[in-house]
Amino acid sequence: MKYLRNFFVIIFGIYLLVLGFVLVDVTDARPLISLFKNIQSDSALEVVDFSVEKTNISKSKPAPNPNKNPYYGDLHVHTKYSFDAYVFGVTASPDDAYRYAKGEGIKHPLGYEMKLREPLDFYSVTDHGFYMGMIQAFADTSSDISQNEFAKPFHNLNSLDNLTVESAGQRSNLFSSVLEGVITPSYPNWHPKILKAYLTRNTQAALKSFDYDVHKSAWADIARSANEHNDPGHFTTFIGYEFTTSTNIEGGNLHRNVIFESSKASIRPWTRIDSLNPEDLWTWQDRLREKGIDTIAMPHNANGSNGQMFEMETFFGKAITNDYAEKRMRNEPLVEITQVKGTSDTHPLLSPDDEWADFEIMDVRVGSRPPTYSKPSGSYVREAYLNGLTLEFTRQGNPYKFGLIGSTDTHTGAGAFDESNYWSKVGLLDGDPENRGSVPLKEENIERLDEYMRAFNQPISTVNLDQGEYANTGFTQWGASGLAAVWAEENTRESIFSAFRRKETFATTGTRIAVRFFAGYMLSSIDLNSESLVSEAYEKGVSMGSDLLQDENKIPEFIVWAQKDKNGAPLQRVQIIKGWIDVNSGRPKEKVFDVACSDGMQPDPITHRCPDNGAKVNINDCSITKDVGSTELKTIWRDPEFAHQDKSFYYVRVLENPTCRWSTWDAVKAGFKPREDLHETIQERAWSSPIWYNPNQSNVDVIPLGGTIELRDLN
């Protein structure tokens, strides 16, 4: 008996000791103590092959095209496994999402069918990594975890009779309670689960509201579904998820999507519960890569980041260094420039001389309630490219040398790409015109909206305009956008993923414009009307996403070739956007050049603008002027203001003739006039990844006075 007691006392003593070590280790960074880290295993680095046995007959695939084909897809899709999709009524599974991408119709939470006009070529379901699958488990009353107090409000959330617009208030509250961490209390410090969480480096396992098995099985289902729907040569899928992080201060959105190259992935996603710092995500990606698992991360909604997506310093406010820049670019070669929640090309305040800058601007921080202004500087792609050049100028490396894609961020499993067939993205909240603010509210709905928006911490929810009272809850700034497009030899994971890696990508606002872009020094020797145009351009130049190095005194030449969406409006103009650092002043500059105009017109050599082609939209029925605009535009262009010493970048913007915006379509269909405080029309567009011009290294060292810049060895 006494032995037994001693035994227990010793066990208890050891346990306390271990806990003591853990606590010291977590708070102390001294090297001897951190030796203790060696006994940890890293659960996020465990690799699983999720591939499935195919019973499908092996269909033959089309021959690869050495001149590459354009493929269109969406790399940002949420399903019921995301807390903020399930809460808003979405029950679509990853399987449903992939079926939708292949052309089948699936159901919106409000009951209507969502279907694509034309199937997509690739798709990736990217549910939120943190709390993945958990809300569903809370709602399913047969699961163990649903029996806890914190899970009660979620019970029975998406049973059919609960899928109503009226439930939106209650749903919004649940959504905030997830975000505000009401459901994230952890176990007390002495609890064995704390020790286990520490030993497996799995912080989330220390949370009472977390069930690791449910989490892993949700992730496994997402991966299985992706692998099952992957059909080489015809339809490509990627295992993916969203790393939904933000800064601790000011609520800066730092969200990125992560996709995996192959059928293999980690056993769980790396999430914001592991770390809020994107640098830790990149470390995890690096370590997975050492194990042969390649991934890329793609930031999105820079526009709603309050200037924190593309800062001039690191997450913890340190100077950006070459190592940081290389690490960021190794893991984040692409950025999502456009999606439902607005476009992040540039802002009118940042690019006052760009007449097309005021395009689908969303000026509030992502998820902020009440809506809070997002500062433009640091939030837009074009400025980031310029800042990248500045950082390079000061010898800190360029962390902003990324390519461009678009995607939707739909939360219904199904992306809405089409202005005339739009369902926004969050299910019950914005699935009908009244609630997204494009037609006036009916009397009985005003009160309801008011009530639930108060509950959602938004004091003013409507606005009184000519035709009545409209919902004014921010959804009017959202839109039917966008698509990720690549130039790849064939529609397979290998081919498309390597296109991502070499940034041979472009982004569109949902339209299927195709655009080729090359730079080189002998491109003018190519006949634009020759059949060998593309193969010669690949041979003599570099394509979008690449670097062009200085070649003595030669002047670079660019070939752009854009083709309209076969079902969309004709093209209006092709532009090249140039940004550069003036070597004498170190000042960043930008300029927009029209390089090809529709209907055989030429850009003005002084203003660099195309004449107006006269295309109009009839906003009573959304018809557009016939026989104006082009099916394709191509040209060879030389920069008239080229300077050999200036670091520069060039990217293409292709503009369609104007068409009705979704809000106008909604109004027209319901027999109203378009709402007067919104843009009535939209110019759908595509952006290519840039080509960077790199002058030979100058002998001038830039030495800032008293700055925080950590200079590396200049040689």
Next chain:
Amino acid sequence: MKYKLSIFFIVGFVIYLIDISLNSYDETEIYISDQEIISLVTAWKSQVGRNPNDDEIARIINNLVEEEILYREALSLGLDKEDRIIKRRLAQKISFLKQETLPKAPSIEELTRYFNTNKEKYYIDSKYTFTHYFFSSENDSYKRAINSYGDITNDVNVKSDPFLLGKNFIDISSREIDSDFGSNFSSYFKDIELNKWHGPYKSAFGHHIIFVTQFDEGYYPDISTVLDRVEVDYVLNQKDIQLENYLNEIRSKYKIYINPDLKI
């Protein structure tokens, strides 16, 4: 006669008395069968990897008992009534039950019959290999195409335009042709004569003169090459049919009332 009948009733009553004295249906008595315990213990074993000790067995049984008690109390309070989750769970259970009771593995005849009636699902698309001359609608495409047709057939060089997606297409299906050229372009390929120039045909981008060198007609594959898929589809289909039959069978038992004046 009357006497015999009353004997029958008396015997029946005695049997009933014996029955209730031996097998009480009292709501407050709980019987736990051996199988129930054994199946729980087996589950425990497969999870933990060893036999449970006596304490653990007691706990397993205790849990079972508590669950049963709570369940009965809930029933007696009528908590199962009008609970949508319970309704749905039961509906789900009977659906599974009706779907799961497949009589036997499908025979090859049944599969063949299913395959024959659902051939469309297994159709392998036609494939075309072709080249083309493109005349962009940016530059008077119809007239130039018409004028060039003669030269093309006589192998004289013509001034056509490059097409953004390329000149030669190998083994692409009609769906892919429509996706690349638009405007239902694949319809021009139906019954087209091989190794001969045809056109001009209008696409979403201009006019094309095409030369098809190879055509692999779409076909219904032999069932042996897709047997696995057919079997999976057949079984899924059978399950649906079974549930539907069952629903039809019992639906006639119910009268359904819906307010005809409801405005939506």
